[in-house]
Amino acid sequence: MTGAATAGAAMTRTVKCVVWDIDNTLLSGVYLESGERLPPPAPGMAAVLSELTARGIVHAIVSRNPPAAAEHAAQVTGGDFVAAECGWGRKSDAITRIAAELNIAADALAFVDDDPYERAEVSFALPPVLVLSPEDMADAVGWPEFSPSVVTPEARRRGAMYAQRRRRMAAQRSFGGSREEFLRSCGTVVTVTAATAADVPRLHELSERTSQFNSAGAGLPEKAFRSLIFSPASGVLTVRLRDTFGDDGIVGACVTEHSVTGHSVTEHSVAEHGAGTWTVRLLMMSCRAMGRGVIEALLAWLARWAAREGAQVVEIPCAVNDRNVPLRLALAAAGFRAADGGAADRRAAGGAGTAGRAVFRLDLGGRLPDLPDWVGGPGKP
């Protein structure tokens, strides 16, 4: 038992990346002690890896072996490993680096190692990580943590997209100019369109998987998206992203309620907000798209669209927690403000790190955020 029992009882969270040890975990045997004949894959390992990949879960390696061992393990297991850390440091540090590189939170990581000392070290240093022995892992494939409810084309291509992301980040590091210039140089195209029924599985998946960029702080079932798409009182926008490195598909979306004159939603919301207020029920973006101008484009699109339709204010009710600070940064950069925004309010709510809620507002009477020319879509505002 390695924390598996408690993890199973916790809230439904899904693992996005499994970090594997090599010796006696991915491989049957010890790489450096195997002499001429390198160790074969552990029994059934190839099937486990490909099954998890098909569910949209990616793989990484953390090992004290030389990098050649990771190459060998990848080759014999047929696994697609999006990151590998080989070295003598603490495994918890290596896992932290992988989490940062992939931009995945620790509670969306699993770590599999046959060595109880390594498992204890990682459990102690990184409590949110789901730590498993290889025996646990064989069973865990059937657990809810490893069984996302929907698997979209975007999810199945996740491994490939992380590889593109690595190439893009390498290019960015060697690029001299501003981020805007970099996005332009790699042919970034952001496309905003009204959602259709075909987008529903991906919208649901995004709502479940996003935390750093999720205004509601919770997922929405497919049924809810379907009715929102077809309701005249709401609008659902999807955001697609591609560049010369690859096509990320749908990476973001937002759900709006319109109470503009002539489009009153319900008496309640009109009475509460008055005509001319648009309320964003859900704003979300894949963390993979972070730093690529997507959330900025979506917020600018929303503001300009609402203004063109005659609204005076856009309101975004937001969960406020440690996880979605990136969303608050994007809101601040776009000019949104919470009315009760002082430091004292946060302390009154229970101090740093305490979850809360706030409504962020943008007054459309001021200067609207710009939409760059690489952002497009029908009826661009």
Place this chain on the structure above:
Amino acid sequence: MTAAPGDAGTGAGSADGAGSADAAVTAVTDEIRGILAAATGRPEMLGIPADMPLFGPPVGLDSLTGTLLLREIHRQFRVDVAGEDLNLDALATLGSLAAFVGERAGGRNEVS
């Protein structure tokens, strides 16, 4: 600009110990310039003035670089800017951020 309470304590005009407080804020400002340069990959950040806005060009702080900046400030100064400042007013300018951090870091960054 900043919503931080107690700004008066770090103001340039405060009487007793103003010299050392100013020196501390200057040191924090320099460190934040370094963090910004690393987060954005742009060495020209080392030369920006204290009254430079962080959002919008030319700094163009966004959700990615902003997250890297806040994470590093938390690590180096043990100050959780996002935890204390809902609207992130502290990020208005380099100077407002340095004042916010300097005021809360106290002597703690000297200890660690």
